[in-house]
Each structure stands twice: as structure tokens, then as C-alpha cells.
Amino acid sequence: MKIEQLRKALRLYLVMGSPNCGGADPYAVLEAAIAGGITMFQFREKGAGALQGAAKFELGARLRRLCAQHAIPFIVNDDEGLALELEADGIHIGQEDASAAAVRQRLKNMIVGVSAHDLGEAQSALAEGADYLGVGPQYATRTKLDAREVQGPAVIQRIRAGGIRLPLVGIGGIDATNACHVIRAGADGVAVVSAIASAHSPREAAAELLRNIK
Numbered sequence: 001m002k003i004e005q006l007r008k009a010l011r012l013y014l015v016m017g018s019p020n021c022g023g024a025d026p027y028a029v030l031e032a033a034i035a036g037g038i039t040m041f042q043f044r045e046k047g048a049g050a051l052q053g054a055a056k057f058e059l060g061a062r063l064r065r066l067c068a069q070h071a072i073p074f075i076v077n078d079d080e081g082l083a084l085e086l087e088a089d090g091i092h093i094g095q096e097d098a099s100a101a102a103v104r105q106r107l108k109n110m111i112v113g114v115s116a117h118d119l120g121e122a123q124s125a126l127a128e129g130a131d132y133l134g135v136g137p138q139y140a141t142r143t144k145l146d147a148r149e150v151q152g153p154a155v156i157q158r159i160r161a162g163g164i165r166l167p168l169v170g171i172g173g174i175d176a177t178n179a180c181h182v183i184r185a186g187a188d189g190v191a192v193v194s195a196i197a198s199a200h201s202p203r204e205a206a207a208e209l210l211r212n213i214k
């Protein structure tokens with residue numbers, strides 16, 4: 001995917017697995033979120049009650065097919081093996097996961113997203129071949145228990161001021177009320193979990209987010 005296409009795809013990035021859907025069917029949540037206008041999806045089956053083994057694979061495969069039907073890039077969180085099995089468009093890895101350089105080397109044709117928390121990590125990720133950065137937490141989040149300290153959109157301004165032009169999304173505690181600040185700080189898009197996956201109407205939640213970042 002070309003860099004400008006990736007920037008557009010990152011505009012409204014849903015990150016989700018079954019534990020984030022409040023008992024609703026993740027397939028139905030993703031279907032509604034796509035109808036509401038999400039532009040990219042990450043399968044992150046993580047946390048209390050997360051599916052394992054064959055059940056995780058089967059859900060991933062169904063969500064992967066749904067994304068393909070709607071031309072939504074499908075990214076797998078953390079797990080290179082699963083990304084290959086599902087023929088994902090990409091993988092997202094963090095600072096505590098496999099090295100970005102090694103993943104880039106092994107998954108030559110996939111989009112590689114890397115989490116960065118400051119300019120130094122952003123520079124390293126760029127040097128190691130990352131295609132985009134996920135920068136957080138922007139605001140307080142209850143979704144990721146091991147998230148770092150809240151940084152606010154200023155961290156994105158610092159990364160941009162340091163000369164990083166790589167496609168970049170903010171993540172962590174982002175909703176329709178604060179997403180515009182993340183974009184104004186220099187992000188190409190926002191990545192959200194609960195603001196869409198736990199919403200009463202994931203379709204309307206996605207549409208409202210999109211309106212507020214346009």
C-alpha cells in the first residue's frame with residue numbers, strides 16, 4: 001500500500017476483540033462499525049475472557065473475510081503466526097513484542113505498525129522499517145491495563161517536530177469529544193477500542209467520530 005493510501009486508511013482505526021464488545025457479537029460490532037465508516041481494523045483478541053486456539057482463529061478468519069468484502073485493511077495484533085495464517089494485510093507490534101526490524105524482515109509484504117511513546121522510539125521504529133506508528137496513551141484508558149502514563153496529544157506534536165513524517169495514529173481514551181485534538185496535534189487518524197466496540201450503536205459511534213475528525 002502506498003504511503004498516502006495508508007494515511008487515509010488510518011483515519012478511523014478500530015482495534016477490537018471479543019472482550020471489548022460487552023457481550024455483543026464481535027462480527028455484528030465490526031459490521032456496524034464498517035457501516036459507520038471505519039477505515040482500518042485490528043484484531044486484538046486480548047484480556048479477560050479472550051478466545052484462544054481454534055476459537056480465536058475462527059473468529060479472526062470471519063472478521064478477516066468481512067474486512068476483505070469491504071476493502072478494509074485487516075491488521076493482527078502481536079501474533080505473526082496468526083497474521084500469516086489469516087493472510088492479514090499487516091501486523092501491529094509494541095515495544096514489548098518482537099523486534100520491529102525482525103518482523104519487517106520476516107513479513108516483507110505486510111503493513112508493519114509499531115507502538116511508540118516518544119521521539120526516540122519513533123525514530124527507532126522508522127529506522128527498523130515501520131510503516132506507521134501508534135502513539136499513546138493520549139488519554140486515560142480502561143481497556144489496556146498495562147498502558148503507560150497518559151501523555152496527551154503533545155507527544156504527537158513532539159514526534160512531528162522531531163521530523164517524523166511517518167503515518168501516525170493516536171490511541172488511548174479517544175472518543176468523539178477529544179479526537180479532534182489528536183488530529184490537530186499532527187496525527188493522520190485515531191485508533192479506538194471502547195468508543196466504538198462498547199457503544200450502544202457502534203455504527204453511530206463510528207459515524208460521529210468520523211464527522212468530528214473531518
Ligand SMILES: Cc1ncc(COP(=O)(O)OP(=O)(O)O)c(N)n1
Nearest residue numbers: 078092093094095115134135171191
Ligand atoms: C494502533 C495501535 N497502537 C498501539 C497499540 C498498542 O500496542 P502494544 O503496545 O503492543 O500493546 P497491545 O495492544 O499489544 O496490548 C495497538 N495495539 N494498536
Ligand SMILES: Cc1nc(C(=O)O)sc1CCOP(=O)(O)O
Nearest residue numbers: 136137141143144172173193194
Ligand atoms: C490498545 C491500546 N494501546 C494503547 C497505547 O497507549 O499504546 S492504549 C490502548 C487501549 C485503547 O483503548 P480505548 O480506546 O478503549 O481507550
Ligand SMILES: [Mg+2]
Nearest residue numbers: 078093094097
Ligand atoms: Mg503488543
